[in-house]
Amino acid sequence: MQKVHIFDTTLRDGEQVPGCQLNTVEKIEIAKALEALGVDVIEAGFPISSPGDFQSVVEISKAVSEPIICALTRAVKGDIDAAAASLEFAKRKRIHTGIGASDMHIKYKFKSTREDILKRGVEAVKYAKKFVEDVEFYAEDAGRADLEYLAQMIEAVIKAGATVVNIPDTTGYNLPHVYGEKIKYLKEHVSNIGNAIISVHCHNDLGLATANSMAGVENGARQVEVTMNGIGERAGNTSLEEVVMIMRTHAFPYDTNINARKIYPTSRLVAKLMNMPIQANKAIVGKNAFAHSSGIHQDGVLKMRENYEIIDPHDVGIASSEIVLSARSGRAALNHHLERLGYELKPAQLKNAYEKFLELADSKKQILDEDLHMLMGKTLTSPKRIETKLVEVVCGYPLKPMATVKILVDGVEYTTSANGNGPVDASYQAVNASVIKAKVIKKSLPVLREFLIQAMTKGSDDVSRVNVQLEYKNKVFYGFGSDTDIIVAAVQAYVDGLNKLI
Ligand code: KIV
Ligand code: ZN
Numbered sequence: 001m002q003k004v005h006i007f008d009t010t011l012r013d014g015e016q017v018p019g020c021q022l023n024t025v026e027k028i029e030i031a032k033a034l035e036a037l038g039v040d041v042i043e044a045g046f047p048i049s050s051p052g053d054f055q056s057v058v059e060i061s062k063a064v065s066e067p068i069i070c071a072l073t074r075a076v077k078g079d080i081d082a083a084a085a086s087l088e089f090a091k092r093k094r095i096h097t098g099i100g101a102s103d104m105h106i107k108y109k110f111k112s113t114r115e116d117i118l119k120r121g122v123e124a125v126k127y128a129k130k131f132v133e134d135v136e137f138y139a140e141d142a143g144r145a146d147l148e149y150l151a152q153m154i155e156a157v158i159k160a161g162a163t164v165v166n167i168p169d170t171t172g173y174n175l176p177h178v179y180g181e182k183i184k185y186l187k188e189h190v191s192n193i194g195n196a197i198i199s200v201h202c203h204n205d206l207g208l209a210t211a212n213s214m215a216g217v218e219n220g221a222r223q224v225e226v227t228m229n230g231i232g233e234r235a236g237n238t239s240l241e242e243v244v245m246i247m248r249t250h251a252f253p254y255d256t257n258i259n260a261r262k263i264y265p266t267s268r269l270v271a272k273l274m275n276m277p278i279q280a281n282k283a284i285v286g287k288n289a290f291a292h293s294s295g296i297h298q299d300g301v302l303k304m305r306e307n308y309e310i311i312d313p314h315d316v317g318i319a320s321s322e323i324v325l326s327a328r329s330g331r332a333a334l335n336h337h338l339e340r341l342g343y344e345l346k347p348a349q350l351k352n353a354y355e356k357f358l359e360l361a362d363s364k365k366q367i368l369d370e371d372l373h374m375l376m377g378k379t380l381t382s383p384k385r386i387e388t389k390l391v392e393v394v395c396g397y398p399l400k401p402m403a404t405v406k407i408l409v410d411g412v413e414y415t416t417s418a419n420g421n422g423p424v425d426a427s428y429q430a431v432n433a434s435v436i437k438a439k440v441i442k443k444s445l446p447v448l449r450e451f452l453i454q455a456m457t458k459g460s461d462d463v464s465r466v467n468v469q470l471e472y473k474n475k476v477f478y479g480f481g482s483d484t485d486i487i488v489a490a491v492q493a494y495v496d497g498l499n500k501l502i
Pocket of ligand 1: 140
């Protein structure tokens with residue numbers, strides 16, 4: 001296996017994203033996580049850009065010992081001086097210097113000539129070499145640069161001492177085959193290319209950053225510049241997790257040193273500290289990357305995970321695939337979750353549970369474990385003397401709340417309407433009138449000692465859970481109800497308590 005070096009620029013290119021700025025303590029936490037993940041190089045910052053960035057490179061250099069610590073500069077002496085000073089405490093250090101290589105940058109950014117720019121690049125490398133042995137040179141906007149000129153520039157900077165040559169597709173413009181050919185051309189036309197490692201640094205403006213990086217590797221690059229979760233300027237950089245898992249999933253003759261099981265925890269840490277949520281369908285680390293929601297896929301995954309998964313979620317530090325219960329789920333998925341929660345159902349019970357599940361799933365986007373417990377409570381308990389059949393309320397400002405409740409008492413139907421000071425009170429009055437009519441309670445009515453309503457999880461489509469305490473003849477009876485409609489849940493809880501006391 002040949003080694004592909006992972007150069008992580010989460011703390012430099014990633015941190016340039018508006019809103020993603022970190023303080024030094026947070027940067028150290030991420031740098032340590034990257035070290036544990038096994039990256040080869042951490043680009044810790046751009047020291048000349050601010051005193052804070054300078055100090056972060058200093059502190060990261062002290063806190064981290066395994067990876068090379070790299071500091072970015074322009075091809076400017078002052079930048080290189082600052083980078084060298086910030087790396088003082090690094091055990092292994094690299095200066096990353098460079099200059100624009102495309103005619104666009106040469107003419108419109110530097111207002112200069114190809115000859116002058118090449119000379120400035122070479123001088124920057126020579127100057128950086130005075131401070132550190134390991135100097136990486138970036139030919140900015142190499143993706144749009146003239147190939148012959150790029151080759152001349154790369155040859156000259158290697159001659160000046162560059163140990164790594166970075167060929168950035170700064171604007172994310174290249175197509176994979178074009179970028180791959182660019183790397184191949186440099187391999188074939190730069191006479192001293194064997195003295196340096198070729199590095200690929202791709203941006204994702206057309207969604208091609210990972211494909212381009214892999215094309216570069218297939219054509220001889222042996223360092224890939226990445227960020228965690230693909231964060232970075234504009235549409236972002238190449239994702240660390242994607243590159244690493246592409247190499248593990250396919251039979252390439254090269255691999256990285258990454259401990260893939262740490263990918264997910266590191267991804268979460270970066271998302272949290274950088275305040276940058278990960279899109280749900282992001283490859284490898286997105287919330288849905290290992291979630292199966294359609295009945296056909298769920299059934300296939302339950303029979304054999306590999307039917308619909310090319311990566312084992314454990315391999316990237318995710319506890320398990322997820323079978324998301326929704327109205328599209330089949331019986332196999334429901335049974336899988338019920339078994340997981342300790343319910344073993346006979347076929348007839350499962351059929352009954354599945355019907356109730358579909359009713360609930362139609363009114364709630366996603367069914368969670370709490371919902372299943374509630375569903376099982378409804379499915380597995382023995383028949384009750386009082387059953388709720390209908391609850392209808394009219395309420396709201398400035399109406400006087402009124403409820404109509406239909407209940408069955410020992411199989412006989414009672415429908416009563418009543419007013420109350422709110423929809424729950426009106427519903428309870430209606431139930432009381434019916435149970436008195438049915439003579440199941442002969443003397444005084446129970447007293448409602450406590451009424452507690454809770455959302456099970458979150459969201460306005462959530463299932464509410466109501467607990468009541470009824471006091472009757474000096475005894476306390478507890479009732480429980482749950483439903484996506486809070487009034488229905490409240491009536492169920494009351495009726496549950498009544499069933500217990502009668
Ligand atoms: O995208 C780019 O060209 C860069 C360089 C500074 C390496 O980030
Ligand atoms: Zn970049």
